[in-house]
Amino acid sequence: MKISYNWLKQFLQTDWDAVKTGELLTDLGLEVEGIETKESIKGSLEGIVVGHVLTCVQHPNADRLNVTTVDLGAEAPVQIVCGAPNVAAGQKVPVATVGTTLYDDKGEAFKIKKGKIRGEESHGMICAEDELGLGSSHDGIMILDETLEVGKPAAEVFNIETDQVFEIGLTPNRSDAMSHFGVARDLKAGLIQNDIYLELISPSVSDFHVDERTLRFDVEVENKELAPRYCGITITDIEVKDSPEWIQNRLKAIGLTPKNNIVDITNYVLHELGQPLHAFDAQKIKGNKILVQTLEEGTKFTTLDDVERELSAEDIMICDADANPLCIAGVFGGSKSGVTKNTTSIFLESAYFNPVSVRKTAKRHALNTDASFRFERGIDINFVEYALKRAALLIEEYAGGKMASDISDFYPEKIQDFQVFLSYENAYRLIGQEIPKDTIKQILASLEIKINSETEGGLGLTIPSYRTDVQREADIIEEILRVYGYNNIEFSHKLNTSISFDSNKDTKVENIVANQLSALGFNETMANSLTKPSYTNLSENINEQAGVVMLNPLSNDLKVLRQSLLFSGLESVAYNINRKNNALKFYEFGKTYHKYNDKYQEDKHLTLFITGNRTADNWNIDTKTSDFFYLKGIINSVLERIGISKAKLTPTKQDIFSEGVSLGLGKMKLVEFGIVKRSILKEFGIKQQVLFADFNWDTILKLVGNKNVKVTDLPKFPVVKRDLALLLDTKTAFKEIYNLAFQTEKKLLKEVDLFDVYEGDKLPEGKKSYAVSFILQDETKTLADKQIDKIMQKLQQSFEKNVSAVLR
Numbered sequence: 100m101k102i103s104y105n106w107l108k109q110f111l112q113t114d115w116d117a118v119k120t121g122e123l124l125t126d127l128g129l130e131v132e133g134i135e136t137k138e139s140i141k142g143s144l145e146g147i148v149v150g151h152v153l154t155c156v157q158h159p160n161a162d163r164l165n166v167t168t169v170d171l172g173a174e175a176p177v178q179i180v181c182g183a184p185n186v187a188a189g190q191k192v193p194v195a196t197v198g199t200t201l202y203d204d205k206g207e208a209f210k211i212k213k214g215k216i217r218g219e220e221s222h223g224m225i226c227a228e229d230e231l232g233l234g235s236s237h238d239g240i241m242i243l244d245e246t247l248e249v250g251k252p253a254a255e256v257f258n259i260e261t262d263q264v265f266e267i268g269l270t271p272n273r274s275d276a277m278s279h280f281g282v283a284r285d286l287k288a289g290l291i292q293n294d295i296y297l298e299l300i301s302p303s304v305s306d307f308h309v310d311e312r313t314l315r316f317d318v319e320v321e322n323k324e325l326a327p328r329y330c331g332i333t334i335t336d337i338e339v340k341d342s343p344e345w346i347q348n349r350l351k352a353i354g355l356t357p358k359n360n361i362v363d364i365t366n367y368v369l370h371e372l373g374q375p376l377h378a379f380d381a382q383k384i385k386g387n388k389i390l391v392q393t394l395e396e397g398t399k400f401t402t403l404d405d406v407e408r409e410l411s412a413e414d415i416m417i418c419d420a421d422a423n424p425l426c427i428a429g430v431f432g433g434s435k436s437g438v439t440k441n442t443t444s445i446f447l448e449s450a451y452f453n454p455v456s457v458r459k460t461a462k463r464h465a466l467n468t469d470a471s472f473r474f475e476r477g478i479d480i481n482f483v484e485y486a487l488k489r490a491a492l493l494i495e496e497y498a499g500g501k502m503a504s505d506i507s508d509f510y511p512e513k514i515q516d517f518q519v520f521l522s523y524e525n526a527y528r529l530i531g532q533e534i535p536k537d538t539i540k541q542i543l544a545s546l547e548i549k550i551n552s553e554t555e556g557g558l559g560l561t562i563p564s565y566r567t568d569v570q571r572e573a574d575i576i577e578e579i580l581r582v583y584g585y586n587n588i589e590f591s592h593k594l595n596t597s598i599s600f601d602s603n604k605d606t607k608v609e610n611i612v613a614n615q616l617s618a619l620g621f622n623e624t625m626a627n628s629l630t631k632p633s634y635t636n637l638s639e640n641i642n643e644q645a646g647v648v649m650l651n652p653l654s655n656d657l658k659v660l661r662q663s664l665l666f667s668g669l670e671s672v673a674y675n676i677n678r679k680n681n682a683l684k685f686y687e688f689g690k691t692y693h694k695y696n697d698k699y700q701e702d703k704h705l706t707l708f709i710t711g712n713r714t715a716d717n718w719n720i721d722t723k724t725s726d727f728f729y730l731k732g733i734i735n736s737v738l739e740r741i742g743i744s745k746a747k748l749t750p751t752k753q754d755i756f757s758e759g760v761s762l763g764l765g766k767m768k769l770v771e772f773g774i775v776k777r778s779i780l781k782e783f784g785i786k787q788q789v790l791f792a793d794f795n796w797d798t799i800l801k802l803v804g805n806k807n808v809k810v811t812d813l814p815k816f817p818v819v820k821r822d823l824a825l826l827l828d829t830k831t832a833f834k835e836i837y838n839l840a841f842q843t844e845k846k847l848l849k850e851v852d853l854f855d856v857y858e859g860d861k862l863p864e865g866k867k868s869y870a871v872s873f874i875l876q877d878e879t880k881t882l883a884d885k886q887i888d889k890i891m892q893k894l895q896q897s898f899e900k901n902v903s904a905v906l907r
Contacts, residue, residue: 172250
């Protein structure tokens with residue numbers, strides 16, 4: 100939020116410098132994140148002086164140029180070539196001298212230099228108003244008052260204002276400080292603690308009166324819960340034109356572009372008092388009635404930005420007597436009811452709308468306006484009529500308007516100020532120091548918190564309506580402390596701390612694995628548990644119906660809780676690859692979330708992501724690309740580190756892998772890993788191979804904690820290992836090889852393991868290479884070579900027959 104210091108000084112006439120004021124505002128809880136110097140005219144017209152045109156003749160080499168001699172108040176006149184059609188001898192004009200910096204319509208700087216134009220020397224530039232930032236006209240040069248002194252700086256002729264603008268990081272609870280008046284109110288309380296007593300000057304509305312009662316709009320509110328207060332007045336005989344310079348300067352300082360006097364005044368009062376206003380063209384309201392109501396679901400409405408939107412049945416709408424929508428209440432106006440240059444009469448609205456309803460509407464339509472920002476956080480309901488009068492008086496003064504009706508004020512149930520009792524003992528306990536009672540009362544008075552009663556033990560207080568965040572005794576104590584100053588609270592130089600030891604077994608196991616992976620060059624990531632609903636379409640194994648959907652999501656990209664850690668991890672991989680960080684090794688401990696038959700379930704996982712080279716590029720190290728076998732080695736090392744061995748390899752049922760396997764013990768699945776499908780990687784813009792492993796961490800923790808140990812004799816006869824390198828169609832999965840192997844040899848085959856996958860240019864199109872190992876063992880005798888060769892021949896023939904495998 101931007102706050103103009105010059106504007107602030109309209110309410111508090113302080114002479115503190117901006118830096119010191121910014122420090123005090125930060126101490127008060129309104130953190131000043133930066134202070135920027137703003138000029139009402141960029142460059143402040145430095146180097147621009149009043150010149151007197153002595154002579155003006157046509158340029159000898161150009162029909163549209165003139166050669167002038169101009170007196171700048173120096174010893175001798177200077178020659179300036181000028182192309183303006185209205186330049187003439189005897190004029191007083193603004194001249195940018197050599198070395199002056201001017202700015203074009205895009206804000207880009209350019210410097211005036213001495214030069215030659217078509218052979219004639221030119222020592223400066225006679226300026227038009229748009230070249231100086233004083234207007235938009237470029238029809239010709241500016242003609243100044245002939246009584247002005249030659250050589251006088253233009254900054255002394257025009258009203259140039261320099262301002263200091265605070266950028267305040269406003270917290271959501273401080274709705275009372277969403278305006279210059281609110282910040283000034285807080286600053287006053289802080290200055291009192293510094294023994295500086297200033298009057299808070301509020302804009303006067305005592306001159307408000309009705310001129311004539313010729314145009315009235317009746318107000319009808321459908322639901323008082325959605326619009327507890329609604330005020331309006333009709334103003335006729337207005338002239339839509341530019342705002343006065345001082346209003347434009349105030350708006351420009353805080354980053355707003357002036358439009359016309361009516362719109363600028365509503366914006367000015369919004370930022371002055373924190374009360375949003377809206378002006379309707381009265382001629383576009385049918386039936387002399389304003390209806391505050393909701394409309395049918397799906398009703399079409401075109402907003403000021405010329406976007407047609409579908410309304411919700413929960414959106415509060417401002418309508419005319421025929422129920423035609425004019426405005427989304429508290430959020431955005433309509434394209435057909437706004438003020439234009441032809442507007443001569445307006446209906447001016449000032450209201451209090453339900454904060455929750457406005458927030459939902461703004462979020463639903465993806466609109467974030469200055470008005471919705473304030474309504475969502477809660478404005479002061481008692482400022483509604485006051486702000487309306489303030490704006491009406493400004494419109495009367497600067498647009499020539501007449502009050503054509505009494506103020507319509509729908510306010511059926513007045514909101515009472517909140518009552519709180521403050522205990523001195525609780526205040527001392529929470530603050531950690533005894534503050535004098537007189538100081539406490541002074542702070543409360545400076546915050547406009549009224550003391551209704553006083554006892555030995557505390558104070559009965561009435562909270563002003565604009566402090567929507569102060570509802571409890573603890574809130575009062577916080578107010579006292581922030582104004583008193585956190586830095587004024589004494590603290591002990593003795594530091595006490597407690598040392599705790601985490602004896603949680605699960606955490607210890609997690610730390611062991613994390614340390615091992617970090618030592619292997621992995622980086623830990625922590626992705627958002629909220630993700631896109633569309634990711635469920637990338638895998639048939641993810642059930643959309645089992646997703647946990649947010650009732651009030653921040654955006655469509657954060658609408659559901661994740662059912663897999665794969666997609667959030669791929670987002671991180673894509674982010675790094677897009678920034679030329681191609682060699683990646685990530686791990687994440689995280690949860691997935693599911694809903695089964697109205698019951699919610701959380702599962703903990705450890706996931707690994709590997710892509711690119713195994714090591715960073717180095718002149719003395721041969722780079723090697725991470726592959727399936729490398730991932731498998733890391734997985735085995737993790738399991739062995741926590742005491743899990745003899746896990747068996749089986750095909751995986753997950754469809755996220757182009758090549759994938761599973762490691763498990765019995766019926767317990769421990770980890771699934773493999774190469775992520777290219778179709779999935781394409782969704783994230785990833786063009787290089789990504790290896791992924793997903794550990795069922797809940798199952799692993801149960802195994803690590805199982806103290807029951809089963810002891811068996813070591814095999815008396817040795818195992819035999821044989822490998823085959825098979826050339827297969829790319830559509831053939833490891834699962835088919837695995838099943839075929841055990842169907843072919845059921846007695847002596849103990850394990851089938853895929854330890855390498857290769858797809859490259861040297862293979863025929865549509866083919867891939869599998870490196871598969873087979874473990875054979877006879878528990879009654881040692882296997883002979885002939886028997887082993889016979890089994891391997893049977894396996895090879897089975898692969899050739901059923902999956903068209905070719906031995907490489």
